[in-house]
Amino acid sequence: MNALPTRKLEAWRYTDLRPLSALSFGAPPVAVAVPDLPELPFPRFVFLNGTLNPTLSTGFAYAKPFAAPPTFGSQPMAAINAEHVGGGINIEIPVGQDAGEALLVSQADGVTPFAYHPRHRVTLGQGAKFTLIEIDEGAGTYWQNAVFEIEVAEGAVFQHFRLQRESMEAFNTIFIHADIAAGASYEHFTLTLGAKLSRTEIEANLLGQNALAHLNAAQLLGGTQHGDFTTIIRHKAPNCPSRQTVKSVLAGRARGVFQGKIEVDQIAQKTDGYQMSQALLLSPDAEMDIKPELQIFADDVKCSHGATIGALDEEQVFYLRSRGIPEADARQILIRAFLEEALEPVTHDASKALFEEVLESWWGRQ
Amino acid sequence: MSMTTEATINELATQKYKYGFTTDIEMEEFPKGLSADIVRLISAKKGEPEWLLEWRLKAYEAWLKMEEPEWARIHHPPIDYDDLYYYAAPAKAQPKSLDEVDPELLKTYEKLGIPLHERAALAGVAVDAVFDSVSVATTFRDTLAKAGVIFSPISEAVREHPELVQKYLGSVVPVGDNYFTALNSAVFSDGSFVFIPKGVRCPMELSTYFRINARNTGQFERTLIIAEEGASVSYLEGCTAPMRDENQLHAAVVELVALDEAMIKYSTVQNWYPGDADGKGGIYNFVTKRGACRGKNSKISWTQVETGSAITWKYPSCILQGDGSVGEFYSVAVTNHFQQADTGTKMIHIGKNTSSTIISKGISAGRSNNTYRGLVKIMPGASGARNFTQCDSLLIGDQCGAHTVPYIENRNASAKVEHEATTSKIAEDQLFYCRSRGLSEEDAVGLIVNGFCKDVLKELPMEFAVEAQKLLAVSLEGSVG
Numbered sequence: 001m002n003a004l005p006t007r008k009l010e011a012w013r014y015t016d017l018r019p020l021s022a023l024s025f026g027a028p029p030v031a032v033a034v035p036d037l038p039e040l041p042f043p044r045f046v047f048l049n050g051t052l053n054p055t056l057s058t059g060f061a062y063a064k065p066f067a068a069p070p071t072f073g074s075q076p077m078a079a080i081n082a083e084h085v086g087g088g089i090n091i092e093i094p095v096g097q098d099a100g101e102a103l104l105v106s107q108a109d110g111v112t113p114f115a116y117h118p119r120h121r122v123t124l125g126q127g128a129k130f131t132l133i134e135i136d137e138g139a140g141t142y143w144q145n146a147v148f149e150i151e152v153a154e155g156a157v158f159q160h161f162r163l164q165r166e167s168m169e170a171f172n173t174i175f176i177h178a179d180i181a182a183g184a185s186y187e188h189f190t191l192t193l194g195a196k197l198s199r200t201e202i203e204a205n206l207l208g209q210n211a212l213a214h215l216n217a218a219q220l221l222g223g224t225q226h227g228d229f230t231t232i233i234r235h236k237a238p239n240c241p242s243r244q245t246v247k248s249v250l251a252g253r254a255r256g257v258f259q260g261k262i263e264v265d266q267i268a269q270k271t272d273g274y275q276m277s278q279a280l281l282l283s284p285d286a287e288m289d290i291k292p293e294l295q296i297f298a299d300d301v302k303c304s305h306g307a308t309i310g311a312l313d314e315e316q317v318f319y320l321r322s323r324g325i326p327e328a329d330a331r332q333i334l335i336r337a338f339l340e341e342a343l344e345p346v347t348h349d350a351s352k353a354l355f356e357e358v359l360e361s362w363w364g365r366q
Numbered sequence: 367m368s369m370t371t372e373a374t375i376n377e378l379a380t381q382k383y384k385y386g387f388t389t390d391i392e393m394e395e396f397p398k399g400l401s402a403d404i405v406r407l408i409s410a411k412k413g414e415p416e417w418l419l420e421w422r423l424k425a426y427e428a429w430l431k432m433e434e435p436e437w438a439r440i441h442h443p444p445i446d447y448d449d450l451y452y453y454a455a456p457a458k459a460q461p462k463s464l465d466e467v468d469p470e471l472l473k474t475y476e477k478l479g480i481p482l483h484e485r486a487a488l489a490g491v492a493v494d495a496v497f498d499s500v501s502v503a504t505t506f507r508d509t510l511a512k513a514g515v516i517f518s519p520i521s522e523a524v525r526e527h528p529e530l531v532q533k534y535l536g537s538v539v540p541v542g543d544n545y546f547t548a549l550n551s552a553v554f555s556d557g558s559f560v561f562i563p564k565g566v567r568c569p570m571e572l573s574t575y576f577r578i579n580a581r582n583t584g585q586f587e588r589t590l591i592i593a594e595e596g597a598s599v600s601y602l603e604g605c606t607a608p609m610r611d612e613n614q615l616h617a618a619v620v621e622l623v624a625l626d627e628a629m630i631k632y633s634t635v636q637n638w639y640p641g642d643a644d645g646k647g648g649i650y651n652f653v654t655k656r657g658a659c660r661g662k663n664s665k666i667s668w669t670q671v672e673t674g675s676a677i678t679w680k681y682p683s684c685i686l687q688g689d690g691s692v693g694e695f696y697s698v699a700v701t702n703h704f705q706q707a708d709t710g711t712k713m714i715h716i717g718k719n720t721s722s723t724i725i726s727k728g729i730s731a732g733r734s735n736n737t738y739r740g741l742v743k744i745m746p747g748a749s750g751a752r753n754f755t756q757c758d759s760l761l762i763g764d765q766c767g768a769h770t771v772p773y774i775e776n777r778n779a780s781a782k783v784e785h786e787a788t789t790s791k792i793a794e795d796q797l798f799y800c801r802s803r804g805l806s807e808e809d810a811v812g813l814i815v816n817g818f819c820k821d822v823l824k825e826l827p828m829e830f831a832v833e834a835q836k837l838l839a840v841s842l843e844g845s846v847g
Contacts (some may be wrong), residue, residue, distance in 0.1 A: 007541075010437070038548065040831060142558070210532075266765070269764070279776075283779060284778065284779045284780070286779060289773070289774065289776075290772075290774040290785075291771070291774070292770075293770060293771050293772075294769060294774060294789055295767070296759070296769065296789050297766075298761075299761035299763055299766070299791045300791050301761070301790065301791070303788070303790075304788040304789070305770075305784065305787050306784075306787075307772075307784070307785040310779075310781065310783060311780075311781035311782075317476070
C-alpha cells in the first residue's frame with residue numbers, strides 16, 4: 001500500500017494518522033445490519049460494507065456502470081484509494097436535465113476491522129441540475145477512504161450535502177475533486193458528527209467566468225474525536241465568487257482542524273473570495289487549529305478571511321441573563337444559535353430538515 | 367502612462383537606492399569559507415573567553431548537520447557558504463574614541479545620515495554603528511553609563527560583562543533553533559548589547575546602524591537586549607548596503623529578554639540593497655528575532671518597516687511566558703521589482719491573561735512576492751489569553767503576488783483569538799479622487815499607501831516615521847502606470 005501521509009507534510013501538520021496505521025484491516029465482513037434509512041422520498045444507492053446492495057437500492061435513470069477512474073496527482077489518500085478501489089456510483093446528468101435528488105448511503109458494519117475505498121463520480125452536462133445527499137454511517141471499527149470526482153459543465157448546478165455520522169471507532173477520509181465550468185456552481189456542505197478521526201478534503205477548480213464554489217461545513221465533536229476540514233479553491237478564471245463558512249463546536253477533548261486555501265491565478269481578475277471560520281470551545285481540553293491561506297497573483301481582487309476561536313461571548317450570556325434567563329439556559333440558547341447559523345448555507349429543504357433533526361438528537365446526547 | 371511620467375520614473379529609478387555607494391578603506395578579511403578554524407580565528411581575534419569559543423564550536427557542529435529551511439515562499443540559487451568571507455573589518459586598530467575612527471568611515475556614516483558624532487547631540491539618539499563585522503563607534507556612552515545602562519558592542523560586553531552575556535546569550539534563541547541561527551552563533555562577529563538595570567527608564571532612544579560594505583561578506587550580527595524588573599527601553603535599528611551585482615548574505619539574531627513589568631520596544635527600518643529593477647544583486651536577509659516576556663506584565667513590541675533586501679525571511683516573535691505579558695507586532699513590508707518577502711510573527715501564549723496584537727500590511731508591486739506567515743499559539747495554561755490579528759495586502763500591478771499564511775492554534779477555551787485578512791488593490795475611486803484634486807498618480811498612490819500603513823507607522827518613533835514614509839514612496843517608484 002502507498003504510505004499514509006505523515007505530519008511532516010505541510011497539508012497534514014494537524015492530522016496525525018498514526019492511530020489509523022496502528023490498525024490492521026481484514027476483508028469486509030458480510031453485512032448483516034439492516035440500515036435504518038432516512039425517510040427521504042428520493043432514488044437511492046445503498047452501499048453495505050462497500051458493496052452496492054441491489055435490494056435496498058432503487059434505480060436511478062442517470063446511473064451508469066462503475067467506470068475505472070483516473071488518479072489525482074500527488075494526493076496521498078487518493079493514491080491509496082486507487083490501489084484498492086472497489087466500487088462506487090457513476091452518475092451522468094445529460095445537458096439541460098433537472099435530475100432532482102438522489103440519496104447515497106454508505107453503511108459499514110465493522111464487527112471485525114476492515115477498510116473500503118469507494119470511488120464516486122458525478123458529471124453534469126450544460127445547464128443540468130442535481131442534488132446529492134450523502135450519508136456515511138455504521139458500527140464498529142472500519143475505515144472508509146472515499147474519492148469523489150465531480151464535473152459541472154457550463155451553467156449547471158450541483159448541490160452536494162454530506163452527513164458524516166460514522167461509528168465513534170471508525171475512520172473517515174474523503175477526497176473530493178471538483179471542476180466547475182463557466183457559470184456553473186458547486187455547493188457543498190458537510191456535517192461532521194461521527195468517526196474517531198475524519199478528514200474531508202476538497203479541491204475545487206473554478207475554470208470559467210462566473211463559476212461559483214460554496215464549500216461549507218459544520219463540525220460537532222466531543223470525546224477524543226478529531227475532525228479535519230481542508231479545502232483548496234483555485235480561481236483559474238476571471239469573475240468567480242467563492243464562499244466558505246466553517247463552524248466548529250468542540251466538547252470534551254476533541255480537536256477540530258480547518259485549513260482553507262484560496263489560490264487566485266494571474267488571469268483571475270475580479271475574483272471575489274470570502275471565507276469565515278468560527279469555533280466554539282466548550283471544554284478546557286478542546287483544541288482548534290485553523291490555517292486560512294491566501295495565495296494571490298491577480299491585482300483586481302477582493303479576498304478576505306476571518307477566523308475566531310473562543311468560548312461563548314460573556315456579554316451575550318450577560319444580556320440573556322439580564323432578561324431573566326438562567327445562566328445554563330442562556331448558554332444553551334447561544335450554542336444552539338451558533339449551530340443554527342451553521343446550517344444556513346444548506347438551501348435545500350429536505351436536506352436542511354434532515355440536518356436539523358440530526359442536530360436535535362446530537363444536542364439531546366450532550 | 368504618459369511619456370513624462372515614464373521619464374520621471376526612469377530618472378527616479380536611477381537615483382533610487384541612494385545608499386548604494388561603497389567605501390574604500392583598508393579591510394582586514396579572513397580567508398573565504400567556513401571551518402572550525404575560521405570559527406577559532408574569529409573567537410581569537412576578539413580575545414574571547416573559552417566558554418564562548420566552545421559555544422561557537424558547538425553551534426558550528428550543529429550547523430553542519432542541519433539543512434537550509436525550504437518551507438518559505440522564497441526562491442534563490444543555492445548559497446555557496448564556502449564562497450563567503452565570515453569576517454571583514456576595517457584594518458585599523460580598534461578605536462578608543464571617536465577621534466580615532468577612520469575618517470573615511472565617519473564620512474560613510476555621515477552620508478547615511480547617522481548622528482555618529484556627539485555634536486549631533488541634538489538628535490538625542492545613542493548610536494552603535496556596525497560596519498561589516500565590527501562595531502566602529504558607540505556614542506553617548508557616558509550619559510548612558512550614568513543611568514546604569516550598558517550599551518556597547520557585544521564583543522566588548524563579552525569582555526566587560528561576561529556574566530550577563532553568558533547568562534542570556536542563546537537563552538531566547540537557542541543555538542540550534544534553525545539553520546541560520548546555528549550559522550550566526552558560530553560566526554557572529556559583532557552587534558549591540560543593551561542592559562537596562564532594574565527600575566531604569568533608558569534616558570534616550572538607542573540605535574544601531576548596520577552597514578555591509580565589503581564584497582562577498584556575510585554579516586552575522588548578534589543583538590542582545592535585557593530589560594530588568596521595571597526597566598524600559600526603545601531601540602531602533604537601521605540597515606543599508608552598497609549596490610552590488612552579487613547577492614550578499616545577512617543572517618542576524620536578535621534576542622530580547624523582559625523581566626517583570628519591563629518594556630522593550632524594538633523598531634526596525636530595513637533598507638538593505640534590494641537588487642536592481644531586473645532582480646540582480648541585493649541582500650538575502652535571513653534573520654531570527656525573538657523576545658521573551660519572562661516576567662509578569664512585561665511587554666515586547668516589534669515594529670518593522672521592511673522595504674529593502676532581495677529576499678526577506680524574518681519572523682520577529684514573542685514568547686509570552688509571564689502572566690499578563692503583552693506582545694505586539696506591527697509590520698509594513700513592501701516589495702517591488704523582483705523582491706521576495708516572507709515575513710510575519712509568532713505569538714506563543716504561555717502565561718495567564720497574556721495578550722498579543724498583530725497588524726501586518728503587505729504591499730506588492732512589480733514582479734515581487736510578499737507573504738505574511740504567522741503563528742498564534744495558545745497553550746493550555748494560557749487562560750484568558752487574547753489575540754487580535756489583522757493582515758492586509760495591497761497589490762499594485764498584475765505581475766506580483768500577495769500571500770497570507772496564518773496558523774492559529776488554540777488549546778484553551780477561555781482564550782479568545784480573532785483573525786482578519788483582506789487582499790485588494792488600490793481602489794480606482796480613491797485614485798480618481800486624489801487625481802481630481804491635482805495630485806499626480808505617483809503622489810496619489812504614495813498617499814494611499816501611507817494611509818494603508820498608518821496603523822503601523824504611528825507606532826514608530828518620530829524620526830523613523832518620517833524616514834519610513836519617504837522610504838515607502840521611494841520603494842514603490844516605477845510601480846504605477
